[in-house]
Amino acid sequence: MAKDKQQVVVSIYPDWCKGCGICAAFCPGEVLELGPDGKARVVQGATCRNCGFCEHHCPDFAIVVKTKRRIANNREVDHAHEG
Numbered sequence: 001m002a003k004d005k006q007q008v009v010v011s012i013y014p015d016w017c018k019g020c021g022i023c024a025a026f027c028p029g030e031v032l033e034l035g036p037d038g039k040a041r042v043v044q045g046a047t048c049r050n051c052g053f054c055e056h057h058c059p060d061f062a063i064v065v066k067t068k069r070r071i072a073n074n075r076e077v078d079h080a081h082e083g
Contacts, residue, residue, distance in 0.1 A: 007050075007067050008045070008050045008066070008068075009045070009065070009066045009067075009068060010031055010032070010042050010045055010063065011063070011064045011065075011066070012032075012039075012041060012042060012062055012063050013064075014039050014040075014041075014062075016060045016062035017039040017040050017058075018039075018059075018060055018062075019039045019040070020059060020060075021040075022054075022057050022058065022059070023040050023053075023054035023057065023058055023063055024040060026053055026054075026057070027053065027054055028049055028053070029044065029047035029048050029049045029051075030043075030044055030047060031044050031045060031047055031048045040054075040062065040063065052065055
């Protein structure tokens with residue numbers, strides 16, 4: 001189930017990405033694309049639906065999707081995406 005899309009951060013480790021394009025081809029929010037270097041990059045982070053497809057299907061573990069949640073003292077904490 002998708003979570004609040006404003007609360008999502010998509011991170012890509014470019015050194016791990018081999019540029020297969022799976023993430024960009026199947027992203028329902030069109031968040032990712034392959035850059036001039038042939039590697040994935042975030043182009044529309046705000047449209048992320050937090051479906052987790054990119055993270056779970058990346059053969060190189062180069063993508064991490066995290067949610068930001070506010071805790072009692074108004075400090076932001078990143079939590080790994082739990083699908």
